[in-house]
Amino acid sequence: MPDNTRQVYFLSNGTAITAETLGHSLLAQFPTLHFKTRTIPFIDSVEKALAVNREIDQEVDGSNELPIVISTMADLELKEIINQSKALVLDPFADFLPRLEEILDTASAHASSSHRTANPSLYESRINAIDFSLIHDDGAKTRNYDETDIILIGVSRTGKTPSCLYLALQFGLKAANYPITEEDMESELLPAPIRPYTDRLYGLTTDANRLCKIRQERRPNSRYSSLEQCRYELRAVEDMYYRHKIRYLSTTTISVEEIAARIVEDTGLHRMEQTS
Amino acid sequence: MPDNTRQVYFLSNGTAITAETLGHSLLAQFPTLHFKTRTIPFIDSVEKALAVNREIDQEVDGSNELPIVISTMADLELKEIINQSKALVLDPFADFLPRLEEILDTASAHASSSHRTANPSLYESRINAIDFSLIHDDGAKTRNYDETDIILIGVSRTGKTPSCLYLALQFGLKAANYPITEEDMESELLPAPIRPYTDRLYGLTTDANRLCKIRQERRPNSRYSSLEQCRYELRAVEDMYYRHKIRYLSTTTISVEEIAARIVEDTGLHRMEQTS
Numbered sequence: 001m002p003d004n005t006r007q008v009y010f011l012s013n014g015t016a017i018t019a020e021t022l023g024h025s026l027l028a029q030f031p032t033l034h035f036k037t038r039t040i041p042f043i044d045s046v047e048k049a050l051a052v053n054r055e056i057d058q059e060v061d062g063s064n065e066l067p068i069v070i071s072t073m074a075d076l077e078l079k080e081i082i083n084q085s086k087a088l089v090l091d092p093f094a095d096f097l098p099r100l101e102e103i104l105d106t107a108s109a110h111a112s113s114s115h116r117t118a119n120p121s122l123y124e125s126r127i128n129a130i131d132f133s134l135i136h137d138d139g140a141k142t143r144n145y146d147e148t149d150i151i152l153i154g155v156s157r158t159g160k161t162p163s164c165l166y167l168a169l170q171f172g173l174k175a176a177n178y179p180i181t182e183e184d185m186e187s188e189l190l191p192a193p194i195r196p197y198t199d200r201l202y203g204l205t206t207d208a209n210r211l212c213k214i215r216q217e218r219r220p221n222s223r224y225s226s227l228e229q230c231r232y233e234l235r236a237v238e239d240m241y242y243r244h245k246i247r248y249l250s251t252t253t254i255s256v257e258e259i260a261a262r263i264v265e266d267t268g269l270h271r272m273e274q275t276s
Numbered sequence: 277m278p279d280n281t282r283q284v285y286f287l288s289n290g291t292a293i294t295a296e297t298l299g300h301s302l303l304a305q306f307p308t309l310h311f312k313t314r315t316i317p318f319i320d321s322v323e324k325a326l327a328v329n330r331e332i333d334q335e336v337d338g339s340n341e342l343p344i345v346i347s348t349m350a351d352l353e354l355k356e357i358i359n360q361s362k363a364l365v366l367d368p369f370a371d372f373l374p375r376l377e378e379i380l381d382t383a384s385a386h387a388s389s390s391h392r393t394a395n396p397s398l399y400e401s402r403i404n405a406i407d408f409s410l411i412h413d414d415g416a417k418t419r420n421y422d423e424t425d426i427i428l429i430g431v432s433r434t435g436k437t438p439s440c441l442y443l444a445l446q447f448g449l450k451a452a453n454y455p456i457t458e459e460d461m462e463s464e465l466l467p468a469p470i471r472p473y474t475d476r477l478y479g480l481t482t483d484a485n486r487l488c489k490i491r492q493e494r495r496p497n498s499r500y501s502s503l504e505q506c507r508y509e510l511r512a513v514e515d516m517y518y519r520h521k522i523r524y525l526s527t528t529t530i531s532v533e534e535i536a537a538r539i540v541e542d543t544g545l546h547r548m549e550q551t552s
Contacts, residue, residue, distance in 0.1 A: 015534050016537065018298055026368075029376075039364065068379070088375065088376075099366065123531060235354075258290070261291035265318055
């Protein structure tokens, strides 16, 4: 590991997804630096906490750069062990739970919680949304479009499928997607299966060079992946969005997370029912 | 909204996924209380920040319970506007970025970052993992199993598909899944397509009553959804795991996030290459 790479640990007695998510957001604020991250989830015993603490302190002793720890331990005894580390420990639970306890006038549980047991019906609706989105991927099934929350449309390889899956997984939305083919582009009308649902349609587009590169990986040196074809399809599909007043978004430089969050924001769809 | 339901806002100039993730983890530490949450992402102008600030202060004035704000604004001017709110504002960036700046001896960017532009090749590998997992869902394609990171196995409706998608989306792992059928259960041998890959197999199981309930929703009053059949299949598949020394996990009470994190931890698979 080069000297200028800083070691960062994400620790938790649960999945460590919160520590990772927060940690990556914080590290992204230092784009010129190099970090090496390690996630250690399920630190759920004194023994494990002591072992992790020992490992990190060895890293501290052997390194010129102080390692950083992002820790979200709910259990107080285990938290205490981790927070005694010689590394820089950032612990949002230690900072925020006491302030929440005070304003809520309630002691916090100090126990690892589950997404599932916290709200079983909410969990079921996410799983159902994933099933729905899989069945309705890539225009595979179009009969149940009256049940969809949103139908993503676009030409091949513009990010429809991962965006739908993320909308289902993260936001519990029933997201279908329908591919726009060359045949569709030659018509003045929208394709028949999506025609009745213009208010639920959301278009994706991207940069032609980018699309060409992605398609080249799939089918090199084909008509499908030629720059000319990519340009033609994107122009045609953007014309279609414009003609039928379909909201759309370019996915060229943004991630699946951002695509999904933008779509939810643009359409006024509710993110998963969040009352808990 | 009943008096005992506390309003919570998740705010960001980006997707607000970090604010939501941290926020839900904090709120989960107060399982006896009721919260109503609202996410406002993409607060990326002074105008929007002022509007959000006004809305929250109106909520403060009209409410007996002080609303809570979890805010991860990277932009300093916008952060300042939000943090002047009369609500309780918890801002991990305000708390942690100065400490990181000091230890890293570097000013933070104070700009919204993208998962995609931060690390394009990492992003591509996540998208490829999603493609792979979709193609290899439910035993649909078994020829490329030598490319998989993991193959989840189990009887119908034990959570294989959403777990695979989460492993791909969150951890960038190529996760296939293969359904174990009654025919497979009657054999001493593992099904042929997965037989060469015992070291990559990971079994899922669940509680028979729970499985029965889930299958009833799908095909009510069928043999498939009868408690007897669920019991038989789960016993047979657990025998199979035991006989072939396949690691496995019960998904009865845990979420997709936890299933995925446990599998990664149990198998020693690397979460997505996190050097950035």
